[in-house]
Amino acid sequence: MSGPVLPGPAAAGARPGRPPPVPGYPCGVSSPTSDALLGPADVRELAAALGVRPTKQRGQNFVIDANTVRRIVRTAEVRPDDVVVEVGPGLGSLTLALLEAADRVTAVEIDDVLAGALPATVAARMPERAGRFALVHSDAMQVRELPGPAPTALVANLPYNVAVPVLLHMLETFPSIERTLVMVQAEVADRLAAGPGSRVYGVPSVKANWYAEVRRAGSIGRNVFWPAPNVDSGLVSLVRRSEPLRTTASRREVFAVVDAAFAQRRKTLRAALAGWAGSAAAAEAALVGAGVSPQARGESLTVEEFARIAERRIAEHEE
Ligand SMILES: C[S@@+](CC[C@H](N)C(=O)[O-])C[C@H]1O[C@@H](n2cnc3c(N)ncnc32)[C@H](O)[C@@H]1O
Numbered sequence: 001m002s003g004p005v006l007p008g009p010a011a012a013g014a015r016p017g018r019p020p021p022v023p024g025y026p027c028g029v030s031s032p033t034s035d036a037l038l039g040p041a042d043v044r045e046l047a048a049a050l051g052v053r054p055t056k057q058r059g060q061n062f063v064i065d066a067n068t069v070r071r072i073v074r075t076a077e078v079r080p081d082d083v084v085v086e087v088g089p090g091l092g093s094l095t096l097a098l099l100e101a102a103d104r105v106t107a108v109e110i111d112d113v114l115a116g117a118l119p120a121t122v123a124a125r126m127p128e129r130a131g132r133f134a135l136v137h138s139d140a141m142q143v144r145e146l147p148g149p150a151p152t153a154l155v156a157n158l159p160y161n162v163a164v165p166v167l168l169h170m171l172e173t174f175p176s177i178e179r180t181l182v183m184v185q186a187e188v189a190d191r192l193a194a195g196p197g198s199r200v201y202g203v204p205s206v207k208a209n210w211y212a213e214v215r216r217a218g219s220i221g222r223n224v225f226w227p228a229p230n231v232d233s234g235l236v237s238l239v240r241r242s243e244p245l246r247t248t249a250s251r252r253e254v255f256a257v258v259d260a261a262f263a264q265r266r267k268t269l270r271a272a273l274a275g276w277a278g279s280a281a282a283a284e285a286a287l288v289g290a291g292v293s294p295q296a297r298g299e300s301l302t303v304e305e306f307a308r309i310a311e312r313r314i315a316e317h318e319e
Helices: 040-050 066-075 093-101 112-125 127-132 160-173 186-193 203-211 251-263 280-289 303-318
Strands: 083-087 104-109 133-137 153-157 179-185 212-220 233-240
Touching: 040 112, 066 093, 066 153, 066 179, 066 212, 066 233, 083 093, 083 160, 093 104, 093 112, 093 127, 093 153, 104 112, 112 127, 112 133, 127 133, 153 160, 160 179, 160 186, 160 203, 160 233, 179 186, 179 212, 186 203, 186 212, 186 233, 203 212, 203 233, 203 251, 203 303, 251 303, 280 303
Parallel strands: 083 104, 083 153, 104 133, 153 179
Antiparallel strands: 179 233, 212 233
């Protein structure tokens, strides 16, 4: 796939050393520390050259701050032997910083114009690393395989409206991903990293915990994006479980209990799981068999307890 060749630093001819602060950009937004990374003016120029008008529908908020992308790469602990997959590279702000640190980067972008332009941006700004970059032009939810070696890390500033499904899809589809660092809406970051008993513990928390140990890894303000979103952002780190969670139930079976429990989160599990189990009595039997109080609510259960409930229901069906 090819797009317009975009001016790199040499072609632009305006970058002897560090560029000056950019008028009109909020304070706290830094200039790039390396010529290859994108600063506010570069993002603005690239977007104008491509006729890009960021859309909310695709969660298009581009990072304009080189320090922020460096911080993401540092927090992700990207290693020189990492094969990184990035979802939603946009104009390439994070992609270029990842290419500086990793062995390879594969980026998955849905947008025709952005996907078409990114290989040329990489070739122009980081020619020596361009052979280590691959672009997949696709909806990340449809991706089942990636070119090149299996990915070891996922690092992304995710489109906010589909962040959780995309994250779970990538973790499920690519078991080789050991470490993940994603930037998402702050509220979603809180939810992903929440533990049982927390007010914000819910479906994303339990499902993410099926795959990984999850923690909040920092906050990001609005002024490092163009356009600035209406919400703050948060970083979430996920380290895959060294052993998959021990259960005879499948992921689908466990996730079905989780979905049912939180669909009516204020109800007791006996009531909330009645539809899933076939009746309140069958739900109670599965709960008691799993050592969980039928009066408990989903928000107090660990992923292991959800797995035990799924196992009991399957065992009762088989009896
Ligand atoms: C928040 S922006 C991040 C852009 C860039 N990584 C950055 O930090 O500046 C999200 C990006 O994801 C892309 N995107 C949205 N939905 C997608 C999907 N389903 N699959 C792949 N990319 C998607 C958007 O076009 C956009 O480029």
